Amino acid sequence: MSRQAYETDLDKNAANFQALTPLSFLPRTALTFPDRLAVIHGERRLSWAQVHERARRLASALAKRGIKRGDTVAIMSPNTPAMFEAHFGVPMTGAVLNTLNTRLDGPAIAFILDHGEAKVLLTDRELSPIIEAALKLVKTRPVVIDIDDMPAAGGKLLGEIEYEAFIAGGDAGYVGPALADEWEAISLNYTSGTTGNPKGVVYHHRGAYLNALGNAISWGMGQHPVYLWTLPMFHCNGWCFPWTITALAGTNVCLRRVDSRHIYQAIAEHQATHLSGAPIVMQMICNASETERTRFNHQVQVMTAAAPPPASVLAAMQRQGFKVTHVYGLTETYGPCVVSAWHEEWDGLDIEQQARLKARQGVPYEVQDGLMVADAKTLKPVPRDGETMGEVFMRGNIVMKGYLKNAKATREAFAGGWFHSGDLGVWHADGYIELKDRSKDIIISGGENISSIEVEGVLYRHPAVAFAAVVAKPDEKWGETPVAFVELKPGASASEAEIVQFCRDNLAHFKCPRAVVFTEVPKTSTGKIQKFLLRDKAKTA
């Protein structure tokens, strides 16, 4: 027998092949657990049967407005039921969901609406000032549908119909067109665009499906998690968790206001088992005052990206019932695609060692394929010595389809058959990668590379420091020198000399900041520190 026997009369057909799509999770969960709690939002409760019906009504109402395969539907909303439903209702029609970053300003939103050519825009009342400004600037005005969410504060209605009325006009029995190809686009997520215009990252059904399962597998989530939405759903489609929670028949606890008080309240009241977020969410948990805290007695799994907590914070969190898993990814990788997988034997190490191990970005998700640290030009992997810097590269099914209408950027991002993350790091002997910096954040002083992340890591270990950012200041003699911007904890105090001395005690001297600026550190909507805003200030520091 040649291999032909295994390829003869054994073709794909309707019985044995289905395009992968996370949309398949919703009817399955609604069939199996129709009465189970799907969404909690303030006083509101929705079952899985209700969410399934509402998503179909949304899809039907959009289809009646002419929305069809390959159209873009944008949404500007905090984590609300409408935002969750849009993750199913919009792609059900064959359209592509474009979630908008709620912290952007009018011109940025206008750019995105124009570039993505949104035909419909769903928008939360509270965010109407930004949208109103954006709509004055767009070349083509989309159909605007207001989400008049009960707990929204202020704002006004801008569109032609309110969301609930809109979906009431849809058909609860709606069935969308069959997905012809799992490579079709499901969503469009713009990068934060710290330099130049943002790029539109396109996700496909296959990748969203796999990453939805990948989250469950890599995080060891069981059935029926109670997921607290501290992570914005606009951010990489909430790292694909709307689809994960649906696959697991869990409960989504929405949260319009992400602050210490509401986080603790929701954990205690709804017995939340899981939450994710940027370091700012960790800070809210750690720095909560006594009056902001509500007691709870179960363990909460926390998945955090970007900078993991320093040892003292990690220890405090563990004592309080939070178990932290550190992950890493980019908009281009559907959110996290690398996890700092924990070894049980590390539980016996002291907390400083644990924190250092946990701070590493880690190893690929089970559903990711390749991960390497390599020379940025030759793509030759660096030695696994924990020292040699290189660029981080990924490849596999949870790397984006590409950038919308930007063939050049797509080509560059995928040059050599790997996705170029733009992040710099090292590869440890045990296969774990550790980020050292973004390419553009590295500081080159006297010909030596200084990792701003390394310096910040030391600053975070200082007990008075709440946030720290280190950027380059141009210097005639050294080329560049590091400058630290530090935001102190409420009530804490520290002098510049004290901070510098602390750095000298813990770092090679050439890496120590030459100046320390005490200030509120600017952060993006997703809690990332906006270093580009600090570079100008550093020049005069």
Added chain:
Amino acid sequence: MSRQAYETDLDKNAANFQALTPLSFLPRTALTFPDRLAVIHGERRLSWAQVHERARRLASALAKRGIKRGDTVAIMSPNTPAMFEAHFGVPMTGAVLNTLNTRLDGPAIAFILDHGEAKVLLTDRELSPIIEAALKLVKTRPVVIDIDDMPAAGGKLLGEIEYEAFIAGGDAGYVGPALADEWEAISLNYTSGTTGNPKGVVYHHRGAYLNALGNAISWGMGQHPVYLWTLPMFHCNGWCFPWTITALAGTNVCLRRVDSRHIYQAIAEHQATHLSGAPIVMQMICNASETERTRFNHQVQVMTAAAPPPASVLAAMQRQGFKVTHVYGLTETYGPCVVSAWHEEWDGLDIEQQARLKARQGVPYEVQDGLMVADAKTLKPVPRDGETMGEVFMRGNIVMKGYLKNAKATREAFAGGWFHSGDLGVWHADGYIELKDRSKDIIISGGENISSIEVEGVLYRHPAVAFAAVVAKPDEKWGETPVAFVELKPGASASEAEIVQFCRDNLAHFKCPRAVVFTEVPKTSTGKIQKFLLRDKAKTA
């Protein structure tokens, strides 16, 4: 923008597309947890790094023998390290793994070796009598490699080289050919062939990958399960669990002898968290004598297919720390593809009600697509009334590629775009399906359908009954009447009149057996009762 924007310059490439294959789990787990325990087998211990190396050596050694893409490599083995490694090493070369049912006889094995055109056969010493007989009958003799497993009892070496020596000749750095298409065959599993010759069910990499994750998701498995191999790996590739356990970096506890004593010992000694099996495994657990039991203090998850336990057994198991999940599937669906998903609110019901709910086959796996009960001819779904009988149909990515070299059977199995299971059942209002019988096992008496499963369900509730099988006896007046074959528990006794009366107390009278035969009930290697052996006997009962 037309949909073209989402399909322009956004093609698949090496950076963003990878063929799905469960083989990818092994290097990932070996990288992340190299020293973690992968396999326990008697006194033997293998880490994930070792298993990865051994699988590559096996692949390399096979490649050196000329094994290449599309070839078949067969294996006849209990659950041993070699059997586990073959699930990776064989398909790594591009070849297809054909696991042989160890309970078959020489002629049946010879038929399979010829039909599958195995080029290499790995065979365990203990099973050499069957293989010796088979090799005398085959048209083309494969290269035979002996597995001289330490704990094997008896038998002799038949081949040209022993497994350990064979893989020692392979290259630990072997890298196989890239998988060009996830639709390529990964394994070949023959049906039990109760009528005529067995059919060769072909699995592909995509389906094996998805079902491996599907097991983890549907069963709510976390990271690092300790999986006790009470299920034969030859059976549907151990329901894809070799790949699941690898993805989760768990531990495989091998078990050559599946009996009560060894099951309890392994659970206690290795803190096994999960096991699967046919009802016979449940019987071993439940009917174990005091001396066969070893105490343990943790909960063990048990996944069982075919008949779930009656209420009394279920209650006893729950008291002893076993939590039972009931699943259903066929060789053609990679093992289980339907799960009797549990609702927490059912915990409050009495044990009889729990047992009845659990006995239903359930709802599709998250990774499965369609499941319906429908008219066998028109494929029109039956009403969800829990009463109307129809055939069970599935479709989706965990339905086989088809039958090897049997286009006619493949075409018939997939007629109308659904896989025809041949099982009969009803559809309940809550979407759960419940099997009533195999088409060929239904008894038609006076024009009324009698489900042999229903009658057996009542018999199993009788305290003296260990195994029960009900088949049709031809009858001049009624067409057919039911006859019960009953195997009593050790030490238990019951009369025919008593059994019949018990049935009349619990069933419509026309469904009650007209005769009861007390005998050992014949079972297949996987614990299924062989009704076809009883039909002849029924004629004279």
